[in-house]
Amino acid sequence: MPPTFLLLLLLLPLQLGLLGLDWRIVVTLNFTRLEELDLSHNNFNQPLASCWFWNLTSLKYLDLSGNNIVGSLPAAVSKFTSLDTLDLSENQLFGSVPYEISMLTSLTDINLRVNNLTGEITEKHLAGLKSLKNIDLSSNHYLKIVVGPEWQPPFKLEVAIFESCQLGPKFPSWLQWMVDIKILDIWNTDLVTLDASNNQLAGPLPVEIGMLTGLNHLDLSYNNLAGDITEEHFANLRSLKYIDLSSNDPLNIVVDPTWIAPFRLERASFPACMMGPQFPTWLQWSVDIWLLEISNTGIKDKLPDWFWTTFSKLEELDMSNNQISGVLPTNMETMALSYLYLGSNQISMAIVLLQNNRFSGSFPVFLERSTKLQLVDLSRNNFSGKLPTWIGDKKELVLLLLSHNVFSGIIPINITNLSNLRQLNLAGNSLSGNIPWRLSNLEAMKEDNYIFNLDIPDDSSYNNLSVFTKRTELFYGPNIFSAVNIDLSSNYLVGQIPEEIASLALLKNLNLSRNYLSGKIPQKIGSLWSLESLDLSRNKLSGEIPPSLSNLSYLSDLDLSHNNLSGRIPSGSQLDTLYFEHPDMYSSNDGLFGFPLQRNYSEGIAPKQGYHDHSKTRQVAEPMFFYLGLVSGFVVGLWVVFCTILFKKTWRIAYFSLFDKACDKIYVFTVVTWARVSQKTNVQ
Numbered sequence: 001m002p003p004t005f006l007l008l009l010l011l012l013p014l015q016l017g018l019l020g021l022d023w024r025i026v027v028t029l030n031f032t033r034l035e036e037l038d039l040s041h042n043n044f045n046q047p048l049a050s051c052w053f054w055n056l057t058s059l060k061y062l063d064l065s066g067n068n069i070v071g072s073l074p075a076a077v078s079k080f081t082s083l084d085t086l087d088l089s090e091n092q093l094f095g096s097v098p099y100e101i102s103m104l105t106s107l108t109d110i111n112l113r114v115n116n117l118t119g120e121i122t123e124k125h126l127a128g129l130k131s132l133k134n135i136d137l138s139s140n141h142y143l144k145i146v147v148g149p150e151w152q153p154p155f156k157l158e159v160a161i162f163e164s165c166q167l168g169p170k171f172p173s174w175l176q177w178m179v180d181i182k183i184l185d186i187w188n189t190d191l192v193t194l195d196a197s198n199n200q201l202a203g204p205l206p207v208e209i210g211m212l213t214g215l216n217h218l219d220l221s222y223n224n225l226a227g228d229i230t231e232e233h234f235a236n237l238r239s240l241k242y243i244d245l246s247s248n249d250p251l252n253i254v255v256d257p258t259w260i261a262p263f264r265l266e267r268a269s270f271p272a273c274m275m276g277p278q279f280p281t282w283l284q285w286s287v288d289i290w291l292l293e294i295s296n297t298g299i300k301d302k303l304p305d306w307f308w309t310t311f312s313k314l315e316e317l318d319m320s321n322n323q324i325s326g327v328l329p330t331n332m333e334t335m336a337l338s339y340l341y342l343g344s345n346q347i348s349m350a351i352v353l354l355q356n357n358r359f360s361g362s363f364p365v366f367l368e369r370s371t372k373l374q375l376v377d378l379s380r381n382n383f384s385g386k387l388p389t390w391i392g393d394k395k396e397l398v399l400l401l402l403s404h405n406v407f408s409g410i411i412p413i414n415i416t417n418l419s420n421l422r423q424l425n426l427a428g429n430s431l432s433g434n435i436p437w438r439l440s441n442l443e444a445m446k447e448d449n450y451i452f453n454l455d456i457p458d459d460s461s462y463n464n465l466s467v468f469t470k471r472t473e474l475f476y477g478p479n480i481f482s483a484v485n486i487d488l489s490s491n492y493l494v495g496q497i498p499e500e501i502a503s504l505a506l507l508k509n510l511n512l513s514r515n516y517l518s519g520k521i522p523q524k525i526g527s528l529w530s531l532e533s534l535d536l537s538r539n540k541l542s543g544e545i546p547p548s549l550s551n552l553s554y555l556s557d558l559d560l561s562h563n564n565l566s567g568r569i570p571s572g573s574q575l576d577t578l579y580f581e582h583p584d585m586y587s588s589n590d591g592l593f594g595f596p597l598q599r600n601y602s603e604g605i606a607p608k609q610g611y612h613d614h615s616k617t618r619q620v621a622e623p624m625f626f627y628l629g630l631v632s633g634f635v636v637g638l639w640v641v642f643c644t645i646l647f648k649k650t651w652r653i654a655y656f657s658l659f660d661k662a663c664d665k666i667y668v669f670t671v672v673t674w675a676r677v678s679q680k681t682n683v684q
Contacts, residue, residue, distance in 0.1 A: 033058055040087070041066035048093065049074045056080075063087040065111070072096070073117075078103040084131070087111040097121060097143075102128035113138040113161070120144045123151045130154045138163035138185065149173045161185040168214070171195045186212070193217040197244070201225055205251070210236045217242040221269065224249045231259050238262045244269040246293065257281045269293040276300055276322070284310050295341070296321040315339070320366070342366040351375045355401070363388050363407070370394075377401040379425065384408065387431075392417040398444070398481060404428035411436055411488075419443040422481060423467070427489040427511065434495035435488065435512075445484050445504040467509060485509040489535065493517060497536075502527045511535040513559065518542065521565075526551040533557040540564060545592070550575050559585050566591025 034056050045068040053059070054076045062080065065087045072095030073088070080086075083104050089111045096119025097112070108131045117140040126132070126147070132155040137143060144166040157178045163185045169192035175184070179200055186194070191212055197219045204227030205220070216239050226249040234240070234255075240263040245251055252274045258281075265286035276298035283292070284306055292311065295318045303326030311317075316339040324342075338358035352367065355377045362385035367373060373394045384406040391400070392414030400418070403425045410433030411426065422444050440446070467485050486504075489511045496519030497512065507528050517539040525534075526548025532555060541563040549558075550572025558578050569575070569592055579585060579596045586592050645652045 035059060035082075036061040038063040039067065040064065043068055045070070047071040048088075048091075049076075054079060057082070059083055060106075061085045064091070065089040066091070068092055070094075073098060073101070073112075075100040077101055080104060082106055085109040088115070089113045089136070091115055093117055095119070097125060099124050101125055104129065106131055108132060109134040111136045112140065115140055116142075118142040120146045122146050123148060126153060126155075128154075133157060134159040136161040137165050140165055142166070145172065147172055147174050152177055156180050159183040164188045168192045171217075191215060192239075195219040196223070197221040199223050202249070203227070205229055205233060207232050209233055212237065214239055216240060219244040220248070221246045223247075225251055228252045228254045231255055234261065234263070236262070241265060242267045245273050246271040248273065250274055253280070255280065255282050261285045265289050267291040270297055271295045271318070272297070274298045279304055279324070287311075288313060290314060290336070291316040293318045294322070295319060298322070299324055302326050312336075317341070340364070350396075353377045354381065355379045357381050359383060361385075363391075371396075373397050374420075375399040375401075378405065379403040381405055386410075387412055387415075389414060391415060394418065396420055399423045401425045402429070403487065407431060409433075411493075413438065416441040421445065423483060423485045425467075425485065425487040426491065427487045429491055431488075431491040431493060433493065435493055435498055435501075435517075437498040437500055439498055440500040440503045442504060445486075445506050447506075483508060484530070485511075487511040488515070490514040495519070497522055497541075499524065501525075504528065506530050509533045512539070513537040515539055520544075521546055521549075521560075523548065525549055528552065529554070531555055535559045536563070538562040542566070544568070545570055557582070560589065561585060562588040564591065565589040568592075568594040569597065571595065 035058055037053060037056070037059055038061070040063045043066075048064075048069045048071045051064075051069075053062070054074070057079050059080050060082050062083060062085065066089070069088070069091040071093065073093055075098045077086075077098065078100035081103065084106050086104070086107060086109070090113070093112070093115040094117065097117060101110075102125055105128050107129055110129075110132065111134075113136045117137075121137070121143065135157060136159070137145070138161045141164055145162065149170075151174050153174050157175075158180055160175065160178065160181060161183065164187070167186055171191060171194040173195070175181070175196070176199060178184075185208075187208055188211065192214055194212065194215055194217065198221070201220065201223040202225065205225055209218075210233050213236050215237055218237075218240060219242070221244045225245075229245070229251055243265060244267075245253075246269045250272050253270065257278060261282050263286075265283070266288050268283070268286065268289060268291070271293050272295075274297060275294060277300040279299055279301040280294070281304065283289075284304070287310055289311055290313050292314060293316075299319075300323040303324055313336055315336050317337060318339070318341045320341045336357075337354070338360070340354070340359060342364075350370075350372045351374060352364075353375070354364075356379070358381065359378070360382040363383060364378070367376065368388070368390050371394075374396050375398060377399065379401045380403070382405065383402075386409035387402075387407055389412045391397075392412055395418065397418050398420050399422060400415075401423065404427065407426070407429040408431065411431055413436045415424070416436050416438040419441060421442050467483055467487075484504075484506045485508060486501075487509065490513070493512070493515040495517065497517055499522045501507075501510070502522050502524035505527060508530050510528070510531060510533070513535040514537070517536075518541065520543035521536065521541060523546045525546050528534075529552065531552050534552075534555065534557070537559040538561070541560075542565065544567035545560065545565060547570045549555075550570045553574060555574060555578065558575070559582070561584055565586075566589070569586065571594075576596055586597060645655055
């Protein structure tokens with residue numbers, strides 16, 4: 001071979017791939033200005049560090065794939081500052097990748113797949129690769145890609161292949177900046193979390209995602225994914241616990257209803273994914289699920305019977321904007337639900353029991369669509385906002401229990417349109433304004449023969465329903481419908497107590513305590529002949545106690561304390577008995593007087609403000625002087641008798657003689673009587 005051929009000064013590209021060249025021949029060549037070098041698949045089987053081309057700094061393209069080259073990647077790779085393509089795939093390279101690779105600022109393609117590389121790839125390796133578009137590190141089983149979650153890469157990848165690398169356990173968040181990515185291969189990695197949300201991913205979801213057998217968390221929400229998702233996508237995701245496919249283009253989840261899922265989901269979000277028209281029965285195997293979002297999913301089916309028992313651990317449930325039919329269970333208070341949204345469905349609800357949970361938000365809107373509501377118990381939750389005016393349109397409502405929430409605003413006046421209402425409990429909220437005055441419209445609280453039909457299921461759902469009355473919590477069970485109660489206590493209500501309240505003759509419990517009510521107690525309050533408990537304490541009520549109050553023969557608990565009431569207390573055995581049972585029922589009403597209080601004004605005039613009650617002072621002092629005089633008189637009298645007997649002998653003899661005779665008579669009487677009794681007993 002002539003020397004002129006060996007010195008190829010002007011040679012730019014050189015392709016010697018698949019020629020089976022001898023390494024020693026290639027070494028003798030001199031390519032000082034070579035830009036492209038392809039020596040792929042020549043089976044050189046030599047150490048990479050001993051290669052002859054490390055001084056060819058003009059190289060832009062280097063392909064040494066499929067040569068069984070051994071050794072580690074040397075730091076001399078940094079000399080190829082003009083290199084845009086580096087392919088060292090399918091060799092026997094081992095060791096770690098040098099940091100100096102980051103100096104290849106012109107590199108667009110790097111392929112290191114099918115080697116034995118180890119160690120870590122970090123931000124330091126990638127920071128200088130500003131032109132990088134394609135990277136393939138697949139089948140390097142011990143190569144770890146460890147990049148901080150806050151790092152923002154300087155490049156925009158189009159192809160990223162990390163198959164069989166150690167990429168996890170969390171999805172590399174730095175990939176979120178790869179908005180132009182077309183191919184992403186992370187199969188057979190140790191990936192546990194895949195979060196590709198809020199990107200511009202488009203097209204169908206590849207079936208290969210089902211090969212991520214260790215995947216625990218999958219979030220592909222807020223993308224432009226479309227097409228069908230079938231059992232094949234999920235077949236091998238045995239570790240899957242969390243899935244979020246919401247807000248895509250949309251995705252169609254087409255799964256055979258008889259398919260048994262290999263995973264047990266704990267959190268599943270499918271809003272705006274098409275899952276209908278049948279209810280997705282494959283979800284029933286996820287018995288540990290605590291969050292389920294299937295709103296706007298095109299379901300037009302009846303809620304399956306297993307739903308509420310299988311998903312007993314549900315804390316958040318959103319099935320809104322479907323056409324789901326069925327009936328809510330009556331024992332939902334046993335569930336862990338804290339968020340429930342069923343709006344825009346066809347679920348028929350007569351009884352809604354959601355008490356003693358952690359629900360928050362406004363008054364449940366889904367109840368507006370139910371025309372057959374009879375019992376609503378939302379008590380002891382964290383509902384807030386105003387009470388809806390449409391509640392007055394639920395004519396069949398019998399029990400409305402909303403106590404101990406954070407409702408605010410006024411009580412809607414049309415709540416008095418609920419002619420079937422037997423119980424109204426709004427206690428423990430932040431309601432303000434006046435008490436609705438048209439209370440006479442509550443017919444079921446007025447007429448004992450008022451007829452209403454109740455659809456009461458035969459179960460134990462009502463055992464936990466209670467009424468706070470007579471200073472205690474009473475559990476009525478199924479008889480809860482027979483109790484007639486109004487409890488508006490512990491709010492911020494103002495104004496007067498409406499006179500119309502006296503027309504509710506069947507009322508058994510009336511509690512308006514702990515508000516800011518003013519004015520007088522209605523004069524006709526005695527018309528509430530069924531009243532058993534009346535609590536008007538801790539308000540600003542004034543005036544006299546109506547005499548008709550003493551006519552309430554069933555009244556067993558009364559509390560008028562902490563008001564501004566004045567005048568004489570009405571007399572009556574019922575009120576007197578109540579006072580001895582609850583002596584504090586008139587307390588902190590300084591203007592009240594008469595029995596059973598100690599205060600008594602003969603003229604029947606209440607003390608004026610600022611008037612000092614001297615009689616009260618006398619009443620406290622007189623008993624003290626009486627007992628002091630009694631003790632003094634006893635002591636003086638005893639000493640007079642003692643001194644007389646001590647110093648006058650004749651009196652002393654007469655006293656003891658009289659004492660001895662008395663003792664003898666008592667002794668004789670006792671002995672004789674005992675003998676007669678014994679004789680009669682023996683005769684019998």
